Amino acid sequence: MSRKAAATRRRAWAATRYHVIGLVTSLLFIAPIAWSMLVSFKSTTEAARPPLPPWPVEGFTTQSYENLAQYGVGIWTYAGNSLSVAAATVVVTVFISLLAGYGFSRFQFPLKNALFVLIISTVMIPFQSILTPLFLILTRLGLQNTLPGIVLIYVTLHLPFSIFMMRNAFDAVPKEIEDAARVDGASVFLMLRRVMLPLVLPGVATVAIFAFLASWNEFLAALILLTDQRKYTLPVMMAAVRSGQFGTIDWGAVQSGVMLMMAPCLGLFLLLQRYYIRGLTAGAVK
C-alpha cells in the first residue's frame, strides 16, 4: 500500500475521532435541557416517574403547561413581571450607558477620570454584600417590593460593564464624522441620535443582551426585595413551586416552568451570539 493511502486513512481516522468526541461532548451539555424539555410534554402522572425513556410514552401533552398556568395568581403574571423587569432594565441600562459612554468618550469636564474610575470600580464590590442596606434604601424611597425598585438595582449593577462597553464603542468612532456633522449645525443630542447611535449599535446590542440575561435570571435580589407573592419574578416563583409551597410538587409543572425560563435566554443567545461573545471577550480581556 502506498504511503499516500496510509496518510489519507490516518486523516480520516483522526477526523472521525474528532467528530465522535465533539458530538458526544455536545450531547452531554445539551442533554439536561433536552431531557427536561421532553419531560415537560409528559402527562402529570408520567412526569412523576423517572424519565426513562425521556420522551413521553403515553403521548405528547401540554398538560404540564396548563397546570403551571394555574399556580398562584397565574403563571402569566409572573412571566409578565419577569418580562417587564428585564425589558425595563434593558431600556434604562442602554439609555443611561449611551449617555454616559458618549460623555466619557467625547467631553472634558472636571473629575471626569475620577467619576469613570468610581463607576467602573463598583464591579469589585459584590452586590450580595450590600443587599441589606439596599432593602432599607428602597423601603425609604417607597420602592421596596416594587418592580421599578428592582429594575433600578439591576440597572446600577450593569452600569460598570455597560458604560465600559459604550465608551469603547464611542472611542472607536473617528472624530471626523462628528466634525462633519457639527459643520452642518447638528446639536449635541441630534448628533448623538442621528450620527453616533447607528455607529455604536453593535455595542448597544451587547449591552442589551447582557442586561436582559442577567436581569431575567437574577434570583437572590428578587427573592429578598420582592415580598408580595404577586410581584414574584419567574425564578422566585418557580423556586417556591419546586419547594412545595403550593402543595405536592408537580414535577411536570416544574419542567415546563424551567422551559419557560430558559427559552428566551437560549433564543436570544442563538440570535445574537456574535454580540454576546464579543461582550464576553471584551469584558474579560481588558
Added chain:
Amino acid sequence: MIQGTPPQPHTPRRRGSRLRRKQLVGLLFVAPAVLLVLVFFLAPLCMAFWMSLHNWPLLGRPRFIGLANYEALMVDQRFWGAMRFTAYYTVIVTIAIFAVAFPLALFVERARPLTKLYRTAIFLPVVVGFGSASLLWSWLMNVDVGLFSPLAYRLGLTEKPVNLLATFDTTFWSIVVMVVWKTAGFNMIILLTGLQGISSEVQEAARMDGASGRQRFFRITLPLMRRTIALALILSVAGSVLAFDQFYIIADGGPQNSTVTAVYWIFSQSFVSFRLGYGAAMSMVLLAILVTISVVQLRLLRTPEGA
C-alpha cells in the same frame, strides 16, 4: 508669507463660557449614571458599614454597639463553618471547571467543519440562569422522579435508588457537576481567546525546529497563556465565593446545614432571623475577601505576558 493677525473667531471670554458650557454638557451626560451609582451603590456601601456597628432589628430603633458584631462574629462557629465550606467549594469547583474547560478549549480551537456547532452546544448552559439550572438539576438529582439515581439503579450500579441529597458528599459533588456543566463553556471561551492570541507563526516555527506536540504545549502554549489562565481561575474563584442559588434551591443548605455558603448564611441571618446589623458585619468580611481577590486579579492582569 506675510500675514496679519489671524482672525479671532471668539473673544477669550466667550471661548471660556463656551468651554464651560461644553463641560456642563459632558457632566450632564454622565450625571444619571453617577447618580444611580451614588444612591444604589456608594450609599448602601457606607450604610452597610454603619449598620455593622449597630444592633439593627427590622423594626424598632437601631442601637449603636461599636464592634460588638465583629466580636460576636469572631467566635460564631456557624459563620466560620459557612466560610470554610465556601472556601472548600471554591477550590474544588474552580479546579473542576478548569480541568474540563481547558481540554474543551484546546478541542474547539482549530476550526474544522462543525466546530462552531460544538462550541455553541457546550456554551448553551452558560446563558440559562443559575436559578433555572438549579431547578432542572434538583429534578435530575431527585431520588424518586429524577434521572441519576433511578438510572444507576436500573443499570445495576446500586442496589436501590440512592438519595443524592441525603449525604454531604453526594450533595456536594452533584452540585459541583452541575456548576461545571453550567460554567465550563464560559471558561472555554475565555481560554479560547487566549489560545487564539498565540500567533500561529510561533507555533509553526517551533514545529519546524522539530518540537513535538507535547513540547509545544508545555513550552509555548502554557507559558504564553499564563495571563488568560489566571483570569479564568480568578473569575471562577470570585463567582464561587458568592455562590448561593444552587445551594439554596437544590439542597436548601442541607443535609444538616452542611452546604450553607457565606452568602447563604448572611441571607438567612439578615432576612430570616432579621439580624440586619450582624448580617452587615458578615457582609463586610465577605467584601474584604472579594476586594482582595479583585486586587490580586488586577495585579496579575497588569503583569505583562511572559514576564
